[in-house]
Structure formats: C-alpha cells, structure tokens
Amino acid sequence: MLEPFHFGQKEQLFGIYHPPSQGDIAKAVVICPPLFDDYRRTYRACAEMAKALSSKGLHVLRFDYFGTGDSWGELHESNTDVWIKNIHLAIDELVALTGLPDVTLLGIRFGATLASHCSHPGISQLILWDPIESGENYLSILSHNDKLKRLANEKEGYVCKTEAKNMDYSNFILGQELKHSMQSLSFNTENCSNDHLRLISTTNNFMTESVAKITNVSFPCSWDDFGRYYGELLMPKPVLIQIIDALCQK
Amino acid sequence: MPKIKEEALKFGEHDQALAIATFPTVLPKSCPILVIFNAGLLSKSEPFRMNVLAARACAKKGYIAVRIDLSGKGDTPTREGLSNRESVNKDWAALEKSLYSRFGKRTFILMGLCSGADNAIKIAAQSNGVRGLILLDPKIPQDTGYMYRHWHQKVTSPQKWLNISSTLSNRVRALFSKNKDDINVNELRDLPTEEELNIVCKKMAENNGRVLSFFTSFALPYYNKKGQFVSVTNIPNFEHFCDEYWWPHIDHVYSVQAHREQLINTIECWCEQHLQVFQQEKLNPL
Numbered sequence: 414m415l416e417p418f419h420f421g422q423k424e425q426l427f428g429i430y431h432p433p434s435q436g437d438i439a440k441a442v443v444i445c446p447p448l449f450d451d452y453r454r455t456y457r458a459c460a461e462m463a464k465a466l467s468s469k470g471l472h473v474l475r476f477d478y479f480g481t482g483d484s485w486g487e488l489h490e491s492n493t494d495v496w497i498k499n500i501h502l503a504i505d506e507l508v509a510l511t512g513l514p515d516v517t518l519l520g521i522r523f524g525a526t527l528a529s530h531c532s533h534p535g536i537s538q539l540i541l542w543d544p545i546e547s548g549e550n551y552l553s554i555l556s557h558n559d560k561l562k563r564l565a566n567e568k569e570g571y572v573c574k575t576e577a578k579n580m581d582y583s584n585f586i587l588g589q590e591l592k593h594s595m596q597s598l599s600f601n602t603e604n605c606s607n608d609h610l611r612l613i614s615t616t617n618n619f620m621t622e623s624v625a626k627i628t629n630v631s632f633p634c635s636w637d638d639f640g641r642y643y644g645e646l647l648m649p650k651p652v653l654i655q656i657i658d659a660l661c662q663k
Numbered sequence: 664m665p666k667i668k669e670e671a672l673k674f675g676e677h678d679q680a681l682a683i684a685t686f687p688t689v690l691p692k693s694c695p696i697l698v699i700f701n702a703g704l705l706s707k708s709e710p711f712r713m714n715v716l717a718a719r720a721c722a723k724k725g726y727i728a729v730r731i732d733l734s735g736k737g738d739t740p741t742r743e744g745l746s747n748r749e750s751v752n753k754d755w756a757a758l759e760k761s762l763y764s765r766f767g768k769r770t771f772i773l774m775g776l777c778s779g780a781d782n783a784i785k786i787a788a789q790s791n792g793v794r795g796l797i798l799l800d801p802k803i804p805q806d807t808g809y810m811y812r813h814w815h816q817k818v819t820s821p822q823k824w825l826n827i828s829s830t831l832s833n834r835v836r837a838l839f840s841k842n843k844d845d846i847n848v849n850e851l852r853d854l855p856t857e858e859e860l861n862i863v864c865k866k867m868a869e870n871n872g873r874v875l876s877f878f879t880s881f882a883l884p885y886y887n888k889k890g891q892f893v894s895v896t897n898i899p900n901f902e903h904f905c906d907e908y909w910w911p912h913i914d915h916v917y918s919v920q921a922h923r924e925q926l927i928n929t930i931e932c933w934c935e936q937h938l939q940v941f942q943q944e945k946l947n948p949l
Binding site for chain 2: 414415417418419427429449450453456457460464477481482483485559562566580581582583584585586646
C-alpha cells in the first residue's frame with residue numbers, strides 16, 4: 414500500500430508514504446535518498462525496502478529533494494541548506510501523519526551526508542548507508558565520470574571532438590550555489606559517537622574512525638567506478654537486509 | 664504560458680500502480696493526454712529526470728502529460744505469472760480507465776524510450792484512441808541501403824582505422840571469453856512485431872495522426888540514415904505524418920544534460936505544432 418502526495422511550502426515536494434501493512438510497531442522512518450546516478454540506480458531498491466519495512470509494521474516516508482526526482486524545481490535553484498530543510502519538512506510530515514513523537518533517518522550516499530547535518534529534535538536514530546565523506550571529493554568524481562563519458566563517445570567517433578570540448582558534457586549541470594554548497598559539505602562527525610548512529614558500509618574504507626557502530630557488508634556497489642557500473646541498477650540484498658534488521662531493532 | 668499542477672494517480676488492482684499527471688490548472692476541454700512510459704527497469708522520472716521535465720514542458724503547451732511506472736518498475740508492484748506483454752496490456756487497460764474517469768475521454772499520444780517505445784507501439788497497434796507517438800530509439804527494420812552505409816562509414820572513418828588494433832583485439836577476446844556481464848540490451852526487449860509496427864504507421868496515416876521519432880548511437884545496429892524509418896514503412900507520403908531525428912552523437916539514455924534539453928525542446932515544439940491536430944476529430948488522409 415502506498416500513498417503518494419505533495420507536501421511542504423507550496424506543496425513543492427513529492428513524497429510517498431508507506432503505512433504499516435501488517436501490525437504497527439510504532440516506528441517511523443524517513444528515507445533521505447541519494448543524488449544523480451546513485452538515485453537512478455537505487456530507486457527500485459528503496460521502493461522494495463520501504464515495502465518490506467511496511468510489512469514489518471513500520472511507517473515509511475520516501476521523498477525527493479527540491480529540484481530532484483518528482484519534486485518541483487530545478488537543480489540550479491537549489492542548495493544543500495534547502496535539502497536539509499526538506500529533510501526537516503519530511504520529518505514534520507511523517508510525525509503529523511503517524512502521531513509518533515520521533516523518526517529514524519535512513520540516509521543513502523549523499524542523502525546520508527545531508528542527514529548527518531540534520532538537527533531536528535524529532536530524530537531518534539540515524540542509519541546511514543555509505544555516506545559520502547567529502548562533498549568536494551564527490552564532485553570531483555562526478556566531474557571525472559563526465560570526462561570519461563565524453564572520451565568514450567569521442568573514441569566511438571560519435572561525437573566531434575570540437576563539439577564535445579565546446580559544450581558542457583555534465584550529466585547534471587549544477588548551479589554555482591549548489592556546487593559551492595556541496596563542495597563545502599562533509600560528513601558531520603559530531604554525530605559519530607552517538608549511540609543512535611549506525612553506519613552500513615560496503616566500501617570498507619570509511620575514513621572517519623570515530624563512528625561508533627559500523628557494519629561492513631561485502632557487496633560491490635561500485636559507486637564511483639564508472640566503467641564498471643554504468644547502466645546497472647542496484648539491488649544489494651545483503652545491504653537491504655542489514656538496514657531492515659537495524660531499523661526493526663527495538 | 665499556462666500554469667501547471669501535478670497530481671499523483673493510483674490505478675490498477677488495489678490501486679497499487681502509480682502515475683503522476685501534469686496538466687494546466689485551467690484544463691482545456693479537448694486537450695490530449697500524453698502518456699510517458701518508463702524506460703526499461705527505470706522509474707517514471709528517469710532517465711536523469713528526463714520524463715519529469717518533458718512532462719512539465721508539454722503540460723505548459725496544453726497537454727495532460729502522465730508519466731507512469733509499469734508493473735515491476737519504479738513504485739508499481741510486480742504482477743506475477745504474466746508475460747511482459749500480458750502485464751503491459753493489463754496496465755494499459757487499467758490506466759486508460761483511470762485517465763478517462765479523471766479527465767474524460769481524450770486522444771492519446773504515447774511516448775517511450777527503448778522498451779517504453781516498444782510498449783507504445785504495441786499498445787497503439789491495438790488501441791483506437793492513440794493518434795500520436797513519440798518514440799525514442801524504437802527498433803525498426805534495416806532498409807536496403809543500411810549495410811552499404813554501415814561498411815562505408817567504417818571504411819571511411821579515420822577514427823576506426825586509428826582504433827583498429829584495439830578493436831580487433833577486443834573482438835578476439837570477446838570471441839573466446841564468455842563474460843556474463845556482456846548483455847545485449849536489444850535481446851532483452853520484448854519487441855513489437857513488424858506487423859504491429861506496420862499497423863501503427865498505417866493507423867497514424869489513416870487517422871491524420873503524428874509520429875515523432877529519435878534515433879541515437881544505440882540504434883546503429885539497425886539504423887544509420889535520417890529518413891530510414893519513413894522509407895521502411897512503405898506508406899505513401901508518410902513523411903507528412905512522421906518527423907525523424909538522427910542523433911548519433913547522443914547516447915541512448917541522454918546522460919548529458921545538454922542532450923536532454925535538446926530532446927525536450929524538440930518534443931515541446933512538436934507538441935505545440937500539432938496540438939490542434941490532436942484536438943480535432945480524425946480527418947481523411949491526404
């Protein structure tokens with residue numbers, strides 16, 4: 414069962430609420446999605462995960478940040494402060510829908526990085542899947558992947574080198590404000606020693622050693638390996654099982 | 664430019680399938696419905712939000728644009744025990760009923776990329792309400808000149824000669840190794856038959872319909888000349904009904920934003936140009 418709706422200021426955000434389909438364990442989860450190609454690759458996995466959580470009695474809200482997915486707006490009109498406020502709005506919305514006092518944030522990739530900066534009093538727990546540690550590094554990787562794409566097309570002879578060099582070959586063109594805000598954002602380590610933070614890592618090289626609880630899962634998500642993953646969708650069952658277990662724990 | 668709004672629609676068994684309709688806040692009486700099928704395994708907003716922006720652009724031109732997750736994709740649950748074709752037909756029947764109930768009976772234009780284009784053709788072949796198609800990389804037959812152009816392009820391309828050693832070694836390697844990661848996407852597609860494609864093109868011509876088609880580098884195994892689609896239909900004057908774009912410099916999923924913008928602008932202009940045609944009753948062909 415799912416309930417799609419628009420919410421927030423001028424109803425600019427699109428969300429899908431999954432009420433409990435069996436029982437009700439009085440627990441609510443807001444999923445903070447990833448961005449760009451990570452979003453495309455994990456969309457179905459998030460939908461299936463929300464369905465599984467709802468069958469275990471949890472209330473789940475998935476939503477899209479302003480300027481992404483099915484929400485209104487465009488990327489160049491947004492920045493990370495807006496996105497953090499979007500998460501706060503989603504929390505308010507789920508609390509209002511369920512009557513529960515607080516929620517767990519499940520953040521994925523850059524969504525996890527954003528979630529680590531949320532200071533909403535209604536957050537009881539953070540579960541973060543492969544958070545991006547450095548926004549600046551992330552943008553470098555995206556830019557590198559754009560270059561690889563251009564080189565691949567040039568090599569095939571499908572694109573004139575002059576055309577490729579003279580045009581913006583970005584997967585997504587970010588506005589200056591958004592780019593700057595992403596570059597300045599890093600994973601917030603102030604939450605790290607918190608008992609209510611749990612990190613699910615498939616990369617096994619998370620640099621911030623002060624995170625209290627890390628679960629390493631052996632599954633090749635290949636987040637940054639453009640040549641390997643391009644085109645693939647992700648359905649990482651071992652990761653989803655860990656996340657669902659973590660969320661269902663009392 | 665009209666203001667637009669969006670509405671989520673649930674349809675199908677137990678109202679579990681999901682679509683989002685974008686339309687002018689003041690809805691013209693006879694505006695057509697543009698249905699955008701999801702592509703492959705992607706959700707209704709993809710690839711890279713292309714369907715979202717295309718729907719909003721067309722809604723601003725006076726269309727009701729509906730982007731949809733077919734069963735097993737995006738937010739719509741899988742239907743067990745049915746073939747892809749059977750499942751798509753059931754999805755369409757439910758969506759059509761839901762859209763008529765919400766907006767009244769209107770002309771449909773169907774749009775899709777890859778398997779979305781396949782589904783658009785298959786549905787248009789059996790539905791009487793479809794008068795327009797926007798097809799991104801549909802599979803069409805090769806024409807008689809295809810192989811000549813294919814080899815001519817290879818032989819006369821400096822890039823191909825420069826890369827010949829790596830091309831040959833890759834081919835030899837592929838010949839002797841079975842890599843399970845090498846999947847030909849075209850083999851996974853549930854393609855419309857040539858007969859269905861012919862029926863659709865004939866219908867478009869007979870009912871004063873319109874077709875807009877785009878072919879990218881992905882189509883090179885079967886398409887390599889602008890006008891090939893029109894020529895293989897063998898329908899007299901079909902170029903009057905069909906606009907064809909050949910963009911070999913663009914990849915299948917429009918991963919570059921500038922390319923997506925080029926596509927959406929083209930679709931938007933086409934929609935604006937033909938809105939009155941779609942609003943009219945069917946006319947006799949030329």
